[in-house]
Amino acid sequence: MSFFAPFCIPFLVGAAAMFAVLAWKWGSWLWCLPRTDKRLILRGLPTRATLEAVGEVVGESLLHRRIFRINPLLGYMHMSLAFGWFLLIAVGWIETMACLGLHWVPIQGHVFFRYFSTGLPHVAAFDFLMDLLLLFVLSGVALAWGKRFFSRRMGMRRTTKHVPGDRVALTALWFIFPARLAAESITCALYGGGGFLTGSIGAWLGAHVPEFGLMNAESVAWWFYSSCLGLFFVAMPFSRYMHIFTEIPLIFLRRYGLRSGEKATSYDEFQVEACSRCGICIDPCQLQSVLRVDDVQSVYFLRDRRYGMLRREVADNCLMCGRCAEKCPVGIDLNTLRLNARDGLRNVPDERRYDYFKGLDRSSGEGKVGYFAGCMTLLTPRTLSAMETIFAAAGEQVWWADREGGVCCGRPLKLAGETDSARRMMRYNTELFRKHGITTLVTSCPICLKVFREDYALDGIEVLHHSEYMLRLLRSGRLALRRGATRFTYHDPCELGRGSGIYDAPRAVIEAVGELLEPEHTRENALCCGSSVANTAITDGQQVRIARSVAGELEATGAEVVVTACPLCKKALGRGTAAAVRDLAEVVAAELK
């Protein structure tokens, strides 16, 4: 039995081109990985991480569980296309094996089996199963069509604006399965067989269309099906569908502990090309929902970066609040990719920069506990004096790192992309902390907290946010508070919540002084205040508009006082509301017994 017909050529050429490009891309990315990353992979291969990665590939690349959590219908659409197609291929191989035994069959023999198997006896179970799977995939295609017009029904207010290459691939993908249905049905009409779908359509065609017409149509239909496949395969590595194959190695590499950093590496390519441009990141973005800026969201940023057309305006226009990363079904580290893209655009190593740090030390006091106010706390002196009151009430001996002015923590500069210069600030502050021998470092600024925990080498020094520190004082009985009837609501700062995973400590502190009311978006879904230091592109007016929308939601809780745990959020929210906005420390200091 020969498994070749001329119509197979487009499919074969497309598949060969796709695998060649894939091999080249994966090979070069893996080859260019830093040595430490390569070592991580080798060390991770024989461990449990590999098995867990296989599990995640099944759960995410095939079943798309994370999308189900966003919207069940959207999840079903993605699952039916991915898992359905996978099953069509897998069951198709089993079918050929069942019909021909363990006998080598070329790839086109599997894919176009219905065409080649007309002379073989049919297995009814496989006919039924293959038709069922085809129907499963077709339902996904129908939903994808429907999503063009009724995206809101599938939980998406806005969908991605696609580039022409994506449209070509998308069109080819849409036609693959209807074309397969047509081709198989016509073959069934001529030679019999087929299940409830292709068999029935085939029988109807056989009864209504003359055989001569069917013979011509069969050849056209198989040519069309093969061409759609070929076109899709050629377009795939260059379009958004590259995610189909890139997400798989990404999951493995992530399980082996590879991470993106402040400098771009080839691991970033895995992340960038694993983006399917599903557009789920668009709706959470407040630049979109409040300001109607619609070309800077993560999906567009990754697209521009991938095709080498990233503009500074796009890279800079992001609050880095992390709301999109929280929702990303592929789990791409969007903030870090944005950060190292800015590094590529802006970083200028300058050895003489910040020479004025030499010999600088404005710290005061002595103690094992150090307090780093940070620039923004120095701009909100009420927070600072509240912290003084609290330290005094707890009888803590405090070393004040920067009450009389000091060097910035370095995170704002890092977020702007000047990572090498930011390192100089980090080095200065680290030496300062070491010189004064502190064992605990308290800060009231989540921006500083995040950089202290992630970028500073502070072994032996425990870094605490003031919310955690105050909670510790309360729990150990060193602070006693009056609990009143005031109703508070709490705004989660991005750098504290999504950034550092601290949600419960500030809430526990608030509940010690009054009643806590949650706004509509809270914890992982909390909104950004809009004045994030990560964004150097939006105007003051735009920042205030975001602040107003956030403040509106906080006021809607009916609380008398808006509490936050970030001096920058406090300033920002204060610009958007007439209501009282206080830092957590102020609330605590006011209710000390």
Next chain:
Amino acid sequence: MAAINFGYTISRPRAIDLDRNNLRKSDEILREMPELQTCIGCGSCTAVCTAGNLTEFNFRKVHTLVRRGEYQGAYEEMNKCMLCGKCRLVCPRGINTRGVVLLIKRKLGDF
């Protein structure tokens, strides 16, 4: 006579000839950041400046000079900025001061 130290200094008076200065870079900067023209020179940015507290760095002075076409040393001065963003929060005209710092550095990197 020994000068009395009042705790502050003022810039020495001097004349800037706008006809002689090359305003091309200045124009470019104002075209990209037109809001800089709304600056009233109140100096709030400089008053709260983290770097200005530690050094002679004076943001108002530098960006004013740049707008007049006096680019000498502006890049090096701007490099003292730590981009902490306090100036942006206190500016009464709502000027994107952090954007101004980055823009001036980008335009005047080769001066």
